[in-house]
Amino acid sequence: ELKVEQNPLFLSMQEGKNYTIYCNYSTTSDRLYWYRQDPGKSLESLFVLLSNGAVKQEGRLMASLDTKARLSTLHITAAVHDLSATYFCAVSSGSARQLTFGSGTQLTVLP
Amino acid sequence: NAGVTQTPKFRVLKTGQSMTLLCAQDMNHEYMYWYRQDPGMGLRLIHYSVGEGTTAKGEVPDGYNVSRLKKQNFLLGLESAAPSQTSVYFCASSYGLRANTGELFFGEGSRLTVL
Numbered sequence: 001e002l003k004v005e006q007n008p009l010f011l012s013m014q015e016g017k018n019y020t021i022y023c024n025y026s027t028t029s030d031r032l033y034w035y036r037q038d039p040g041k042s043l044e045s046l047f048v049l050l051s052n053g054a055v056k057q058e059g060r061l062m063a064s065l066d067t068k069a070r071l072s073t074l075h076i077t078a079a080v081h082d083l084s085a086t087y088f089c090a091v092s093s094g095s096a097r098q099l100t101f102g103s104g105t106q107l108t109v110l111p
Numbered sequence: 112n113a114g115v116t117q118t119p120k121f122r123v124l125k126t127g128q129s130m131t132l133l134c135a136q137d138m139n140h141e142y143m144y145w146y147r148q149d150p151g152m153g154l155r156l157i158h159y160s161v162g163e164g165t166t167a168k169g170e171v172p173d174g175y176n177v178s179r180l181k182k183q184n185f186l187l188g189l190e191s192a193a194p195s196q197t198s199v200y201f202c203a204s205s206y207g208l209r210a211n212t213g214e215l216f217f218g219e220g221s222r223l224t225v226l
Contacts, residue, residue, distance in 0.1 A: 004153075009151075031213055033214065033215070041219070041220075042201065042217045042218060042219045042220055043154075043201070043217045045214055045215075045216075048212045048213075048214050050212065088153060088154070090154075090215075092213050095161070096142055096144075096159050096161050096167065096207075097142070097205065097207070097213040098144060098156050098159055098169065099144075099154075099156075099215055100156070100170075101146075101153035101154040101155070102153055103151060103152060103153045104153050
């Protein structure tokens with residue numbers, strides 16, 4: 001059974017600081033996704049990582065994938081308040097490429 | 112282009128009542144999914160479908176049934192609602208094997224409360 005673990009689950013950070021969210025998963029997969037969710041809203045796709053060593057960047061967020069270590073990271077550079085949200089990683093498995101989600105990291109960026 | 116649409120957005124049920132959630136997508140996606148989201152537990156897969164007329168169980172299927180009679184629609188039914196089914200339900204769809212990314216597109220969610 002595929003398990004996906006994120007840490008930390010809660011993160012408060014000051015504006016302008018850097019931090020990394022970690023996503024570990026238990027079985028082999030070469031597809032990993034990062035989503036953002038604002039309170040009461042749906043999930044918004046941030047990154048799709050499809051191979052070992054994949055790195056993608058969008059604004060202050062950068063995601064990477066190491067399939068051998070079964071680890072993905074989401075790095076936040078110079079955080080701003082607008083980045084406050086819950087971030088989920090999800091790993092693809094099975095014939096229907098169903099996603100198994102981590103528990104989410106609730107990020108709060110403080111002024 | 113509406114994407115993935117869920118109805119209703121909110122519903123309150125009494126224990127034992129039944130209801131159906133409707134998910135409609137206009138992207139000609141092959142695969143559709145139903146997830147539930149509970150605090151601190153991320154999203155968990157209830158049922159999914161890889162094409163019209165097919166359904167399969169996910170991680171937490173008990174107490175739910177689904178149907179995919181038309182490609183664009185995926186229905187989630189609760190035959191006898193229980194308080195443990197209080198949750199936010201998300202429908203998602205994807206192109207399936209025809210696409211490289213396998214990316215899921217989500218609806219806005221349906222908040223269900225069972226008293």
